[in-house]
Amino acid sequence: MPYRAMKESLNAVIDSLSDGILVTDDAGCIMLYNQKAEAFLDLKGHAALGQPFQDHIKNKVVVEMITKIMIRDNPYQAEEICLMDTGDKRVRVHVNPVKDAHEALLGTVTLLHDVAQLSAIDKIKSNFLAMVSHQLKSPLSSTLLQTSILLDGMVGEMSEKQRDLIQKIKAKIRGMTDLVNDVLDVCFIEEGAYVAQIEALNLPEILQRTVELMQPQSHDKNIGFQVSIDEDLPLITGNRSSIEAMFINLISNAIKYTPANGQFHVHMMKKAQHIQIEISDTGLGIEAKDIPHIFEKFFRERSERTKHISGTGLGLSIVKGVVEAHRGSIHVESEVGKGTTFTILLPLK
């Protein structure tokens, strides 16, 4: 096919896209854009071609994103922005660096995706989840305080039998709170992950913060822990809150299922095109027959040795959901009486 015909077909193709595309070179000049990009960014015909991007793109967020990609190497930047002043058009913007075979920066490519549909659903869902969260947690909040008031004798002394019953009620309230929290986590991860906020994440920093958060719990059981993180680990792209939830659930399990004075170890390293996170404990271990089921929702070992351990059975299904949403994998090895090791691989790109 002669060059001119091919170029025209390609132009026809990119103009037919329902997403906007805009390409800049390494000097920041706009090399190419299609009709949708022109419409989204109000570019006025072909006037912006060959021009510096910051002179023609009025939207500050887009300008900032392109600038960031040009200055610093971010693997991926996705941000949802509202392009129209009327506020009814929502566009997700992705900016990626364009590199040659030697990793030199050739320019940037910006994708503009209309998420009006998605956002309306997202709004309804997040409002629904927020409402459900509020409606369920409010009575739990007041009843928890009310049982504490009774137990502390602030409204009169109680008999032993009365105290005993109230203690049981309080324990149930705490259990229900955990359940509500876990169910909300599962809902969010299952249905919302793909529209959630995605950014470049520093996994070591998130892990350190989680470990600090869990320190009181491990201290209570005198469980020692070691965290070893390889240096200069690259950033990965993902959702901060769900990665936090993943770490919290793994470490919480390690603490819960390890008897007092035991230990757990978290090791984070780069492995080929992945970041590997290994968490191993000297805990109860998992029976071979249960291993295929541990990631199922609500699955818990119900036996003499675990009956004193509280939990909703959703923790590992949350972990698996997060790992899969990040296109990673999770593997478990365990020996009863010795301990368990979870190995997670999260891809870099």
Place this chain on the structure above:
Amino acid sequence: MGKKKILLVDDDADFVEATKVILESKSYDISIAHDGQEGLEKVRTERPDLIILDVMMPNMDGYEVCAKLKADPACSRIPVLLLTAVGNAIPSSKYTKEMGMRMEADDYIPKPVEPEELVERVENLFRISKG
């Protein structure tokens, strides 16, 4: 030196009543507002030493009240403890707003809150603001 005064702003009457009992047993003077508007008025008329503010309220929510308080030089120094019903699990953009709001407040706790934790945070805030 008189008792410290705490203003509770929350539309959940049961929660407010129970919190009042608990904090009064720790020798704090408690004042109550059932919504954001009433809360702002009481801050101005009663000059509390600390404000406990619920995020989810009808009409004016906790974010707005907190922002207004921190923007007003007459009240901005009063420590604000935010009670959030929504935990960390929901990071949609509405709640990154909440994360931002957490920066404005002096402290925040998710509900349901253990009474010991609530008392500890209140005492902590008083300790910090003294210094």
